[in-house]
Amino acid sequence: xxxxxxxxxxxxxxxxxxxxxxxxxxxxxxxxxxxxxxxxxxxxxxxxxxxxxxxxxxxxxxxxxxxxxxxxxxxxxxxxxxxxxxxxxxxxxxxxxxxxxxxxxxxxxxxxxxxxxxxxxxxxxxxxxxxxxxxxxxxxxxxxxxxxxxxxxxxxxxxxxxxxxxxxxxxxxxxxxxxxxxxxxxxxxxxxxxxxxxxxxxxxxxxxxxxxxxxxxxxxxxxxxxxxxxxxxxxxxxxxxxxxxxxxxxxxxxxxxxxxxxxxxxxxxxxxxxxxxxxxxxxxxxxxxxxxxxxxxxxxxxxxxxxxxxxxxxxxxxxxxxxxxxxxxxxxxxxxxxxxxxxxxxxxxxxxxxxxxxxxxxxxxxxxxxxxxxxxxxxxxxxxxxxxxxxxxxxxxxxxxxxxxxxxxxxxxxxxxxxxxxxxxxxxxxxxxxxxxxxxxxxxxxxxxxxxxxxxxxxxxxxxxxxxxxxxxxxxxxxxxxxxxxxxxxxxxxxxxxxxxxxxxxxxxxxxxxxxxxxxxxxxxxxxxxxxxxxxxxxxxxxxxxxxxxxxxxxxxxxxxxxxxxxxxxxxxxxxxxxxxxxxxxxxxxxxxxxxxxxxxxxxxxxxxxxxxxxxxxxxxxxxxxxxxxxxxxxxxxxxxxxxxxxxxxx
Amino acid sequence: xxxxxxxxxxxxxxxxxxxxxxxxxxxxxxxxxxxxxxxxxxxxxxxxxxxxxxxxxxxxxxxxxx
Numbered sequence: 001x002x003x004x005x006x007x008x009x010x011x012x013x014x015x016x017x018x019x020x021x022x023x024x025x026x027x028x029x030x031x032x033x034x035x036x037x038x039x040x041x042x043x044x045x046x047x048x049x050x051x052x053x054x055x056x057x058x059x060x061x062x063x064x065x066x067x068x069x070x071x072x073x074x075x076x077x078x079x080x081x082x083x084x085x086x087x088x089x090x091x092x093x094x095x096x097x098x099x100x101x102x103x104x105x106x107x108x109x110x111x112x113x114x115x116x117x118x119x120x121x122x123x124x125x126x127x128x129x130x131x132x133x134x135x136x137x138x139x140x141x142x143x144x145x146x147x148x149x150x151x152x153x154x155x156x157x158x159x160x161x162x163x164x165x166x167x168x169x170x171x172x173x174x175x176x177x178x179x180x181x182x183x184x185x186x187x188x189x190x191x192x193x194x195x196x197x198x199x200x201x202x203x204x205x206x207x208x209x210x211x212x213x214x215x216x217x218x219x220x221x222x223x224x225x226x227x228x229x230x231x232x233x234x235x236x237x238x239x240x241x242x243x244x245x246x247x248x249x250x251x252x253x254x255x256x257x258x259x260x261x262x263x264x265x266x267x268x269x270x271x272x273x274x275x276x277x278x279x280x281x282x283x284x285x286x287x288x289x290x291x292x293x294x295x296x297x298x299x300x301x302x303x304x305x306x307x308x309x310x311x312x313x314x315x316x317x318x319x320x321x322x323x324x325x326x327x328x329x330x331x332x333x334x335x336x337x338x339x340x341x342x343x344x345x346x347x348x349x350x351x352x353x354x355x356x357x358x359x360x361x362x363x364x365x366x367x368x369x370x371x372x373x374x375x376x377x378x379x380x381x382x383x384x385x386x387x388x389x390x391x392x393x394x395x396x397x398x399x400x401x402x403x404x405x406x407x408x409x410x411x412x413x414x415x416x417x418x419x420x421x422x423x424x425x426x427x428x429x430x431x432x433x434x435x436x437x438x439x440x441x442x443x444x445x446x447x448x449x450x451x452x453x454x455x456x457x458x459x460x461x462x463x464x465x466x467x468x469x470x471x472x473x474x475x476x477x478x479x480x481x482x483x484x485x486x487x488x489x490x491x492x493x494x495x496x497x498x499x500x501x502x503x504x505x506x507x508x509x510x511x512x513x514x515x516x517x518x519x520x521x522x523x524x525x526x527x528x529x530x531x532x533x534x535x536x537x538x539x540x541x542x543x544x545x546x547x548x549x550x551x552x553x554x555x556x557x558x559x560x561x562x563x564x565x566x567x568x569x570x571x572x573x574x575x576x577x578x579x580x581x582x583x584x585x586x587x588x589x590x591x592x593x594x595x596x597x598x599x600x601x602x603x604x605x606x607x608x609x610x611x612x613x614x615x616x617x618x619x620x621x622x623x624x625x626x627x628x629x630x631x632x633x634x635x636x637x638x639x640x641x642x643x644x645x646x647x648x649x650x651x
Numbered sequence: 652x653x654x655x656x657x658x659x660x661x662x663x664x665x666x667x668x669x670x671x672x673x674x675x676x677x678x679x680x681x682x683x684x685x686x687x688x689x690x691x692x693x694x695x696x697x698x699x700x701x702x703x704x705x706x707x708x709x710x711x712x713x714x715x716x717x
Contacts, residue, residue, distance in 0.1 A: 184695070506659070
């Protein structure tokens with residue numbers, strides 16, 4: 001089992017000068033936390049570079065110009081780029097130390113990388129370095145140890161039977177689980193069977209049957225050889241197309257963001273068109289409501305005259321009442337001049353006349369004027385009432401106005417978004433995106449075609465091998481045949497069949513084991529309690545099973561991440577090759593509860609987990625509590641300058 | 652803590668052998684698996700030579716034992 005003991009960097013990326021990162025010999029989790037730009041991905045790349053000698057960019061493409069990885073400040077000071085990545089680890093009971101050093105070399109002082117590997121303190125030859133490292137952690141499976149969460153999407157491809165990315169990942173999964181051991185054994189035994197078959201055919205007697213068998217075996221051998229060559233050629237072509245497809249996929253991945261922006265801009269343009277129609281309709285509604293409620297504009301102008309008229313009318317009505325009383329008084333005096341109309345006591349005739357004259361004079365004048373004025377006020381109030389706003393129409397108009405304002409504001413937002421998207425898309429070639437998509441389709445079609453040819457060829461090959469085996473068996477039993485060759489042929493034939501059968505059973509067993517281990521981890525990490533288990537397919541893709549027995553479709557990004565983590569842990573637990581897991585940017589798409597549960601489940605995935613996260617990505621206090629003694633170290637990446645980070649110790 | 656790994660591969664091959672190929676010795680299978688483990692990503696020609704030696708060695712021993 002592989003275990004890291006120490007990483008030393010010198011002038012690698014922002015890690016200026018010599019910096020050391022020792023790892024605890026206790027099982028558990030190491031946190032390495034830093035803000036964006038502090039060098040987490042560089043640190044992740046340092047592990048990969050030490051072990052497989054390659055650096056990959058965010059797009060998944062290998063970086064060829066390693067001088068870019070040298071610390072800029074040091075390179076400026078000394079006048080040339082240089083760096084060192086040094087990883088100490090244990091494996092199979094031995095202590096290893098790999099150093100990869102970039103420094104000027106040769107007559108031109110060109111930057112050159114030199115690798116040094118020691119085992120138990122003894123240096124290995126240059127030729128032995130990469131094969132030795134490859135045996136410890138083959139490149140094809142390094143992704144299960146050095147896990148970049150940014151590339152999670154490829155795990156979803158395992159659910160798609162026709163996906164080329166899924167095919168490649170499935171091969172890598174089978175590699176980590178050890179399937180090629182059996183496949184190689186089967187292939188080597190088949191080659192040996194062919195050799196024995198040739199030897200048997202060569203030693204048959206020259207009688208009629210012997211000669212016939214010899215000729216048939218030789219024909220079959222030639223045919224099998226031709227088919228094997230064709231198969232090899234097809235495999236090479238498939239590898240080449242897969243490589244090209246992979247390159248196109250990587251380029252597409254670079255364009256992925258642009259493609260998303262294009263999709264987003266198209267959607268925003270459609271939204272904008274819809275808003276323009278809605279605004280036009282809303283404006284028409286507003287105009288109609290405004291025409292029906294024009295008098296709202298007069299509301300304040302009408303309010304005051306109405307109040308004045310109403311007050312005047314009240315006053316006039318009071319005076320009319322008084323005039324009416326006076327008129328009745330006059331009538332009473334006319335009828336009974338000797339009596340006071342109020343107290344009905346006798347009244348002096350002269351005084352009575354005086355009273356009648358006075359009341360008659362004022363009443364005749366006032367009552368008429370009052371009646372006229374009251375009539376005028378009535379008309380004025382009627383006229384003003386016609387101009388007063390209708391409250392329901394006013395409310396409707398206000399609603400229309402608000403709707404129009406809202407739509408106009410949405411359109412402004414939309415215009416702004418489209419402007420932003422156009423700015424981001426300024427340097428993107430839509431033609432190039434379309435060209436890549438076309439290449440992707442072409443290579444996929446070619447690959448499908450080659451794979452069909454391969455399947456047909458393999459079928460024919462299997463039949464011919466079977467016939468060759470039967471003929472060889474018959475030839476080996478002919479009189480005079482070498483019994484040891486016959487025994488060897490019989491044994492090798494059985495071994496070939498045994499290996500073929502073992503491959504099928506081992507694959508089936510592995511799928512069950514990976515499913516069981518992944519489900520165990522998934523149940524620790526998921527927080528949707530209605531999700532019961534994971535179910536594996538032939539490609540090692542994992543479906544989530546709901547408690548009602550159905551498969552969960554349309555998984556969220558967070559769920560996808562939890563499933564990928566479960567698969568990682570399951571592969572580690574079921575693998576023929578085991579080691580530490582280094583995870584870069586683990587929590588990007590997860591909510592707090594998932595983060596907490598994943599952190600708590602980390603120790604179940606591997607004995608040594610190194611987690612690279614940015615500050616604030618998870619609740620460190622909570623994580624300390626949840627992990628307890630299984631949190632073996634905490635490091636921080638501290639900014640000294642924009643080009644200089646120091647590795648610090650938190651605890 | 653994670654579970655201890657088991658050698659499922661060898662177990663599977665042994666199960667197939669003991670069920671359907673009892674005449675093939677278990678040690679021979681174990682040796683072949685061991686050779687292939689050592690050469691998993693290495694030189695295929697060397698692996699093939701090693702497998703031939705294992706088979707020849709086994710059949711010679713069997714003949715001598717008769």
